[in-house]
Amino acid sequence: MSFVDRIAHGTRCLVSAALLAMPLAAAPVFATSSAQAADDFPSRPVNLVVSYGAGGGTDRQARMMAGFLEKKLGSSVVVQNMPGAGGQVAITAMLRDEADGYTIVATNEPDISMTVALRNAPYAREDVEVLAVDIVDPRLLLVLKDAPYESFDDFIKAAKENPGELSVAVNSGAVQEQFAKWLFKALDVDINFVGYKSGGETTAALLGGHVTSLVGDDFARFDVRDQTKALMIGSATASPRWPEAEVMVDALKPYGVTPPTPDFLARHMVYMVPSALHENYPERFQKLQDAITSLATDPEYQKLIKDQGAGDLTKMAPGSEYRDAFQKSLEALKATTAN
Template sequence: MKKYLTLLLALVMILSLSACSEKDSTDEVSTQEVDATDNFPNDNITIIVAYSAGGSSDKLARIVQPYLQDELGVNVIVENQGGASGQIATEAFLAKEQDGYNLLAVNVPGVYYTVALQQTTYDYDTLVPVWVESYDPIVMLALNNSPYNTLADFIDAAKANPGKLSVGFAAGGGQQATAMWLANNLDLDIKQVSFDGGSDASAALLGGHVDVIFGDAAARVDIVPEAKALGIGSPVTNAVWPDAVSFNEQLKAYNVQMPTDEFQARMGCYFVSKEFVEKYPERYEKLIAAFEAVAQNDDYIQMLKDGNLYASCVLESGAKYSDKLVSMADEVKNIIAPMFK
């Protein structure tokens, strides 16, 4: 009898362990295969643009919208939530369920400024890029009738006339940081004039209210007939300002170099959250594949060209730019933030 009970108990234990193992295995499989079985996407996808309607980021999102719809097979909605250098939109995006049905269109390094200089619920690594749509280096511009033809001309004039020359820029971003960095590292006494946006700064230049401005190269295609480039934050020839010589090349004469050749260049990205990528890696890949397919569409490319936006486009997977974005975040943390504080 005792032997029989022992065998019975052993059998019960074996069956229990087997059941537990089966459950664990089932749970693991269901977690791993959730993306493969949920038919994503099967509902509308919203692109939250971190800037007001009519700007370059908004225009780019609305151009890609119908083509992304065709690739994903669902409606794509563009929603603008401008303000606070992208913080309002970023907070709103992160407050939603992180399931891939919302994307955030925001610029780097601008969104990193919010982490460095404002109180945010997110950190530098909270967002993961799906797609890098545009790249726009900082350019220094003057009117065609200006006596300054190069960055070196402006530097020499500023040193000879302390407190006299003025430079305009959009407040709180890479344009202002570039002006501040040059003033600090070259000991320039110049008037730094901030504006609400790049278009306001360019209007001030056209009106003769400032001597030069810093702007985003492609965004300032609107004043190409009236302006000339004194320098640019890029080591390669720019399609919009082909005669512009890189800042660092010109700064060699002063024994000064910007931290990088592409210092504070603006990158327009579509982001998801790190939480989403970790939970739904297959969905993340589907989103990348959809953008990649759109980038091969000739009609889409023509729309970008017709809108004078193609010159700034890179149209590549965000995964290719992960290291670049990390270095840009470090640049903001270690170089830019101390200048603003």
């Protein structure tokens, strides 16, 4: 094949590629133009973007909710995963789209606040608004069932007696890690932080005896209930899943430490929209919010969530109810990382 032939052949290949790709590229254009004319929101599928990978806790929760949201809105809800940078990728993408209510991000707080406070995210926290809070999952300090610590005190005492010997597995780069760092710094404990990429990995490290403890979430770590015991839980009240865990405020009192809030840095799974949606289309914002919060009293949904064992954690409450709490934890987070 001569050189000219090659060029010609290559060009033909690229032209056919472009021809085949055209319908794909054109599809979103048609979708947008037809939606602008419509007032009966939602007139096309709503995108629910999960800011984490498929199969994780937030993903499962969002997919379960999506099925009910479809019924409430009377339109289909498409779940997509857009993981990356602790939720920052999904939020950035959402803010790039038009704030018309067709894109909702399922993510966690205070993780998104953290991307702003600590990671120089290219948006301000005010650019996004929490539509609704799905579940609130408190932080948990876990050790193996046969570990020689009967209480939180035992553990801290052992850690202080053997500086640099005990270890705690955390989800690195996530709020979980910030919580662990804040906790052990406040108690003036020299402990080894070992970073992992997911809750599943931290669990494997604990079960294998490679770390002495892990910081996880109440509901998410229920999977290792039989092999572990909880020493401390970061919530205002005791957990039905981990009755042995001491409540954070009480556990820290002997050390003269008061957490900024009783459930400081607990995982709040939330649905976020651009703040512009609330201003530009208040009725769409309201419709979406009502659809989600109505699940708080939906018997079918409540039965499903109770069967899963998270009946006490589900909120399905409007985001406005949590605005002050989010503000408070954001400021505390900034303060703890500043020094």
